[in-house]
Each structure stands twice: as structure tokens, then as C-alpha cells.
Amino acid sequence: MDIEKRIQELRDRLKYILDIFGPDENTNVIMLEAKLGEYVAREPGLPKQEAIRQLETLEELFRFLEKKLERELTPMNKVRIVRHPQRICLKDILENVYDNYTEIGGQDDYSIDPSMLIARAYITRRQGKKVHNQAVMVIGQEKGHGQEFRNGGSVKPWGNAKALHYMKVAETENIPIHTYIFTPGSYPIEDYPGAAQQIAKNLYEMGGLKVPIVAVISEGGSGGAEAIGLADTRIMMSHGYYSVISPEGAAAIEGRLRGGQRAEPRLIEHCAKQLKMTADDNRAMGFVDWKINEPELGARPEHYDFFRKLRKSVISSTDEIVLNVRGMRLFRSLALRRHKGADVYVRWSLDSRAKERLLWARYMKFRRMAQDAYLDKRHWFSRSSEWTGEFFSSLYSYFRYDLFGKQHKKVAELAEDMHAEIQVVVGRSSRYCKNVMSKLFFGKDKKDVDQAGLTSLSAWDEGGQNSGKWQYVSPQAKADRAVICPNTSVHGCLDQWAPDLFGEWAGVCSFCGHHFPMEYQWYLHNIFDPGSIYEVFTEIESTNPLKFEGFDLKLDEAKRKTGHKCGCMTFEARIEGTSVMVAMFMGAFRGGSVGAAEGEKFIRAMERARKKQLPFLSYVHGTAGIRIQEGVNGVIQMPRCTMAVRRYTEAGGLYLVLYDTNSYAGPVASFLGCSPYQFSVRSANIGFAGPGVIKETTGMDIPPNYHNAYQALSRGHIQGIWDRREVRGNLFQSLQTMGGRNLYYR
Amino acid sequence: MIDVKELLRELREEPYEKISIRAPHSGKVEFVAKEPGVRVVGPSGTWKEVPGTLLARLERENVKKPLHAPQKGEVMSLGEIANGQFAQAGQELMTIRHYLTREEVISRILRRSLSLFLAPEKGKYYFFPDVDIKIKTKGSQSVHIEDGMELFILSRMKREASIRYSGPSGIIYAVYFDTNDSVERNSPLIGVCPEDQLGQIQEVVSRVQSDWEERD
Numbered sequence: 014m015d016i017e018k019r020i021q022e023l024r025d026r027l028k029y030i031l032d033i034f035g036p037d038e039n040t041n042v043i044m045l046e047a048k049l050g051e052y053v054a055r056e057p058g059l060p061k062q063e064a065i066r067q068l069e070t071l072e073e074l075f076r077f078l079e080k081k082l083e084r085e086l087t088p089m090n091k092v093r094i095v096r097h098p099q100r101i102c103l104k105d106i107l108e109n110v111y112d113n114y115t116e117i118g119g120q121d122d123y124s125i126d127p128s129m130l131i132a133r134a135y136i137t138r139r140q141g142k143k144v145h146n147q148a149v150m151v152i153g154q155e156k157g158h159g160q161e162f163r164n165g166g167s168v169k170p171w172g173n174a175k176a177l178h179y180m181k182v183a184e185t186e187n188i189p190i191h192t193y194i195f196t197p198g199s200y201p202i203e204d205y206p207g208a209a210q211q212i213a214k215n216l217y218e219m220g221g222l223k224v225p226i227v228a229v230i231s232e233g234g235s236g237g238a239e240a241i242g243l244a245d246t247r248i249m250m251s252h253g254y255y256s257v258i259s260p261e262g263a264a265a266i267e268g269r270l271r272g273g274q275r276a277e278p279r280l281i282e283h284c285a286k287q288l289k290m291t292a293d294d295n296r297a298m299g300f301v302d303w304k305i306n307e308p309e310l311g312a313r314p315e316h317y318d319f320f321r322k323l324r325k326s327v328i329s330s331t332d333e334i335v336l337n338v339r340g341m342r343l344f345r346s347l348a349l350r351r352h353k354g355a356d357v358y359v360r361w362s363l364d365s366r367a368k369e370r371l372l373w374a375r376y377m378k379f380r381r382m383a384q385d386a387y388l389d390k391r392h393w394f395s396r397s398s399e400w401t402g403e404f405f406s407s408l409y410s411y412f413r414y415d416l417f418g419k420q421h422k423k424v425a426e427l428a429e430d431m432h433a434e435i436q437v438v439v440g441r442s443s444r445y446c447k448n449v450m451s452k453l454f455f456g457k458d459k460k461d462v463d464q465a466g467l468t469s470l471s472a473w474d475e476g477g478q479n480s481g482k483w484q485y486v487s488p489q490a491k492a493d494r495a496v497i498c499p500n501t502s503v504h505g506c507l508d509q510w511a512p513d514l515f516g517e518w519a520g521v522c523s524f525c526g527h528h529f530p531m532e533y534q535w536y537l538h539n540i541f542d543p544g545s546i547y548e549v550f551t552e553i554e555s556t557n558p559l560k561f562e563g564f565d566l567k568l569d570e571a572k573r574k575t576g577h578k579c580g581c582m583t584f585e586a587r588i589e590g591t592s593v594m595v596a597m598f599m600g601a602f603r604g605g606s607v608g609a610a611e612g613e614k615f616i617r618a619m620e621r622a623r624k625k626q627l628p629f630l631s632y633v634h635g636t637a638g639i640r641i642q643e644g645v646n647g648v649i650q651m652p653r654c655t656m657a658v659r660r661y662t663e664a665g666g667l668y669l670v671l672y673d674t675n676s677y678a679g680p681v682a683s684f685l686g687c688s689p690y691q692f693s694v695r696s697a698n699i700g701f702a703g704p705g706v707i708k709e710t711t712g713m714d715i716p717p718n719y720h721n722a723y724q725a726l727s728r729g730h731i732q733g734i735w736d737r738r739e740v741r742g743n744l745f746q747s748l749q750t751m752g753g754r755n756l757y758y759r
Numbered sequence: 760m761i762d763v764k765e766l767l768r769e770l771r772e773e774p775y776e777k778i779s780i781r782a783p784h785s786g787k788v789e790f791v792a793k794e795p796g797v798r799v800v801g802p803s804g805t806w807k808e809v810p811g812t813l814l815a816r817l818e819r820e821n822v823k824k825p826l827h828a829p830q831k832g833e834v835m836s837l838g839e840i841a842n843g844q845f846a847q848a849g850q851e852l853m854t855i856r857h858y859l860t861r862e863e864v865i866s867r868i869l870r871r872s873l874s875l876f877l878a879p880e881k882g883k884y885y886f887f888p889d890v891d892i893k894i895k896t897k898g899s900q901s902v903h904i905e906d907g908m909e910l911f912i913l914s915r916m917k918r919e920a921s922i923r924y925s926g927p928s929g930i931i932y933a934v935y936f937d938t939n940d941s942v943e944r945n946s947p948l949i950g951v952c953p954e955d956q957l958g959q960i961q962e963v964v965s966r967v968q969s970d971w972e973e974r975d
Contacts, residue, residue, distance in 0.1 A: 495820030508784070508820065717808040 098159030109320035126172030150183035153193030199237035201702035209701035213686025256290035386558035386609030386646035407624035481517035485538035490515035528696035581611035594622035600635020608640035612650030638678025654684035667752030786819035799828035832857035858974035873950035882915035
């Protein structure tokens, strides 16, 4: 019966190959199928010896062709490998890579989110005769070999919140974190804490987590991957993928499909190739630190050698991170650099100075990524002059605010205290005097209250909404037509004449208050003090880093249409005399999508605001998400920009976000969503994925107002909703009432 | 007192509802449903967010306002305005014939023959214990009620109040709420019919249930 078993094994292998190569015709696969079929038909008639001999040849053929097929794997085949139920999953890794583990907060489907698995594990290492048990926190998505309740590793917002909670626990316990990324993407629902907002929180916190983090990527689908992927070392499995969007999603966008239409397999295949999502691509672009080779056609639970290799990799990665930031390392780091998995012992806990160095190293690691993905055509001279300018401004703010400012503040505080002390003594005696005097002279009541102010009718605050006189008039106001408010059926709004609506009324329905979208220029002219806008980093330009087919044309078109070089405009401006640094994302430029150029500009603006001690405003005139044509160059902006935000707020800055029109996906799930002060202009939509995507991935019907700003407010995602006509006043009010300790104007 | 059988006969003769589509404001009409007999559908989707069939567009001030069908049915007749002509506000553009479904017929009959008692305010409603026991054991149609009788207990935010029934006396034909569910203000709680009409109503309803032919 040995033969039966071996035939069954071959059948399983063939089935797996068929699953992976799917619909594409492949001669090797056809040959395997035919040979196996022939053998199965012939086998009963053969003498046993002969049957075994032929079986061995067949097995040899399988091995040979599997090797051959391995070389022919396309990106799409790899996508099918990582999604295959036989793919290794986190439980297998816990069993085989770690020496012992306890799963935390979940037993199969009894878990707040079965797709997020957390375990305290340890690794046993021997140094001489001594045995060390080194604890780690293991966090990752669990696909569970096709277990349905695991949702294919698609983590709900509360699953990511759980992950963050235990990252914090690891930080308290001072043990390293190993994360394993097995996700096609985050589960796109808005229920509290909200897919986007929770990923943003995770990124923000991971940027400052004071323990070593190692991430291993098998299936890295966009936002879901980033939620636990911001790590000191990122390892990628050779058959995995790491991408901004699934190939199917990219094909749906490229093919402009709507309403659940399916993209053609050939287009999906094409997109998978264009997105440059394989381990080799990501390694070459520097988004992952190294690649672990898997056995032919992908690692499955029976490949014990692979687990051994993985174990060595995660251990030596953790060692390396720790050694790089710690004092005593001499020979050990040399040995580690010589060959990965060298047998050295490193204690994994860090002291406070090493922790600081670790955070700085992490920041710099991400800061250096995607530097080739945007254009900066300036001459070296102007670049260096910009650098010198920034150097001097930071020198100035050091002297002005740190050195002088601190002393000044101390003196002022002392004077304040003195004054208050004196007030107590003087105040009491003067009150006493006043009492005596008033009794002596029969208390003459002072009537210096402004009588007119109390008795006359209050007037409509003339300055409040600018009395309909705006600095900029939208071109929409030039059309002679009536406009129908979308809320007519609910609120019975009458039609409004476009010149009134878009001119005097600033695009706000005078019946129900619906805000019609306005151009970003309207905000530029009506929010900031006239003539105060000073644009910076104008030279940074979007490009096509992946050579995505047909994208150059689209990009040129967008540049020509908008007159901007990328979708983000950064400038310094004043509001009622208070200077602010602003990054504005324009919906008109490729849907306001964020790529490498936009991210770089944002980070530089953040750095400039930090150096000059300015408050920072992100005005999102509209963003559709991360620019998919830039692939991981785009998605990596999520951690990069979030870390820049963190660095800025930690330095004492005020980071405000103002959403307008539509803001979705990656940017909301990172550097926008991490702000503690997010506001929205009325009638804006804020969310993670659009209704079409939600319907497609979750099968749920989405109410028409699902992403509406008021919904976001009641879910606790944003902190307030502003009327467009009052944005200027509200921003100034925010600058007065919120914000960090180091802003110069306080 | 109404004649239920007469009502049913009327409905049989005209088993549809005529919906008149009028111009919401003045403007030039461009018909999409151009001739009688065109089948149309009403709004659909979980939240009725998908509008019904486009019937016509009304152009004013360079804006075309779409007019959608409010109900399922077919276009019965077009108004007196020809395609491309100017219509005044409120002028009839077309009539849609909506064939009544079984449920609609029954609800019409009941609406005409029952007197409804509406919830005076939002809250959870319960029957008085003795009425409740009677309903549970013998069914609601065994309960005779009169004007001024204490019938409900309204419970809201740990506060309870008794509600007296006001209306014609009779028996409870139908109960429209579930205990433990919050009932909105002015939604019907019970339908009451005079005792002597009970048999007649029941008969008509069961006849509609079995005989009524739904057209589409």
C-alpha cells in the first residue's frame, strides 16, 4: 500500500501545481498530468518491482519539473501561492520556529478577531553550558489553512487595536516583537475604531516603540500589512508579495470597472507584473532588508528546513538590531555581518540610551526609502543653499526659542508668580479699603457697564461669514444655470442660481447647508492672509518609478492640467498674522493620490515646521489614497510620513488636519488619521475604502451616507465639522486653543 | 360602518392605483418613457438609494432635473404636454398605473374598516396584565375594549405610565407592535373593529389572500 500512498502524494502535488498555475496553459503541467494519469492507469497490471521503479522515475520527473516550474513563476503565480490554503501560516511558524509559546486572547473563533493572532513565545539559545530563554511577542495575521472564520487574514479594526495593545505590552516588558504579515488587506469597515484610523494609530505608535521589531512578510497587502509592518528589519519570503493593492484591485482600477464587474485574467496578470510586488523587486528597491529563499513552489507546513532557516533569520535580525544600538558589540556584530545566522548570543533587552538610538535608526531607515521615486531637478547649488537656509533657520530657532526663549520663559514665570503673591496681599487690603470707603460715602454704584451694548438689539456678526465677499470667485459661478441640491428630496431645497451659490454663498446650499465641492484655490485665497503664501519645495516632481505602462502620459496630463508638479503643495502662510506650515493635497492631481513625491514633500515640510517651530496644517482637498502606479514606493509613504508626524509632534508641534470633499484609504490610514486634531469641512466623505470595494470584499451593502463626515464624527474618527465659510476663523481659534508646547506664538 | 364587500368589489373593478406624475416646477419636458404601456420600477436597494426608472427630464435654467418613477407599474397615459414643450409647475406629465399587491389590498381594506390607535409618544408598550393574559391565551380578537379603558403601559427610561384607550369600542383585530421593541410616536399600536364586522372582515381578507391575482 506504500505505492498507493506515494501516488496520492503525487496527486496532491499535482493538484497544488494546478492550483498555482491556474488557468494558464503550461506544457510542463500538462505533461505531469498526462504522465501521472498514464501511470495510474498502467499500475494495476504491473509487477510490484516494475511499479515501484516506474513510480520512482515519475517522482524524479515531478522533482525535476517542479524545479523547472519554479523558475517560470510569474508574480501572479506567487500571489496564488501565498493565498493557497496549504501555504504555511502563523500557527505553523509558532510551532516550528519558536521553542514554546502561549497564544494570547484567542482560541480559534473565540477571539475578538480570529484573523489577528498574538502569542508570547520564547526562543531557547545555548551559550557554552548556559541556556537562555529569550522571550518575544509574536504578532501576525493568521490565515489558518483556509479556516473560514479567519477571514483570510483580513483583520478588522479591533484586531489591529489588539495588536497595538500587545505591542505596548512588549514595550513595557522590554522584549522584542516579531510580526508576521499574512494579509491580503485590512477589513474595510468603519465601525469604531475604524479601519483607517486604527492603522494610523498603529503606525504612529510603532514609530516610537522602544523595542526591536522584526517583520516577516509573506502576503503584504497594503494598509493591512502596514498596520504591523513598521519594523527595524523587514524580511520577505521569496514567494511572497508586498504591494500597494491586490492585482485584482489594480486591474479593476486600470480597467475602470464598476459595480462588481470582474477584470479579465490577462489584465490582472499584467497588473501583477507592473506593480513589482515580488520579493526580488522589493529587495532591489530597498523596501525589505533581505529575502529568505523558500523551497520550490513555496513553503508548506512540511518544509522543516525552511522553518529552521526562518528561525535563524529572525534570531540574527533581532541580534543585529540590538547590537547596532548597544555599546558592547565588537566581535559579535562582525560575526553577524560575516554570515547571517552566526552562532552568537545577544541579550535582547535595551537600556534607555539604546532605545533612543533604536528609534533614530528606525526613523532614518524609513526616511531613506523611496528616494529614487521622485524627481528633484534642481542644481546642486540651489539644493545646498536650501540646506544652508534650513540650517540657519534651525540655528536661529535654537537661539531664539531654546537658549534665549527658555531663560526668558523662566524669568517670565518667576515674575508671574511674584505678581500673583503680591496680588494676594495687596488684593485683600485693597478690598478692605474699598469696603470701608464705600460704607463711608454711602456706596456710590459705578454704572460703567456699557448700557448701549445691553439694551440695543444684537446685530448679525458682520465679519462672521465675510458678508459674502470673497477674495476668490470660483469659475463655477460664471455659468448661467441653476443647481439642484442633492438633498432636495429630503429637505426640499429649491434650485439655486450658480452665480449666487458659488459666488456669494461660497458653494453652500442656503436651504440645507450642503457644501458643494469648491476648488482648492478658493481655500488658498479665503483662508490665509492675502499675499502671505510662500510656496516651498516646488521642485519636487512626481514620476513613474515602476515604469508603469501608460502612466507617464497620464502624469504629464495631470501636470499640464493643474500646473503643479505633484499632488501636494507645501507652503508657509499666515492666518490672522500667525504663521503656519501647510501641506495641501489636491484632488485635481490624479485624484489627490499620494506617491513618493507627495510623501517626500510632506516630510520635508514637517521637518521645516519643526525647525522653524511652526504649527502644521494638512489641508486635504481630496485624496483617493496611495498612488497605485507607484507600487510600494507609494505605500511606503504611509510609515515614512507618519514617523515624520510623530517626530514633529514629539518635538512639541501642533498638527492639524482638515478634510474636504473625499478622503480615503492610505493617507487617512496613516499620516492624516494619526493626528489628534482632525476636522472636516461639512459634506465631506472620510473613510478607508469606497462603497464598491466594501461591497466586493465584505459582501455588505453600504448605506449611501456611510462615509459622511457626520458619521465619521459620531464614530469618533474626527473631532469636529466646520462650515466652509468659517474655516478661517475656526483655524485661527484652533491655533489659539490647541497645540504643542514649542510653538513660538504661545 | 362601511361595507367591506362593496370596498372589495371596487378594488376588483380597478385593481390598481393611479399615480399622477406632475412637474415639480416649470420647464421644458423631455420624455424618456414616451408611450403608454412602458413598464417602470420604483426605488430599490436596502435604503431605497437606487432611484426608480427615469420617466422624463425637466429643463430649467440650463439644468435638467430627472423625474423618476415612485412606484412599480406601467405608464397608463401621457399628459397633454408633448415632448419638448414647456410645462407649468404642477401640470400633469403622465399617469402611472400601479397594480396592487395582495398586501396592499389587505392593508387598504383594513385601513378603511379598522380604527387605529396610535402611540402617543415614543417608548415601549405593554398591554395591561389582564388584557395581556387574555391575548396570550385566547388571541387578541377575544378582547373587547371601550373608550376610556386602561389598556397599555408605556415604559420609557425606567418610567412607567398607563395609557387609556380612546376611540370606538370594539375588539382588537390586530396588534402592530412587539413588546420590548421601542415604538415611534404616532405609529399604530392596535387596529380595532366593531364586533359585528369581525366575521365580514375576516372573510374578505381570507378571500383576498386566496383569490387576489397579482399582475406583476
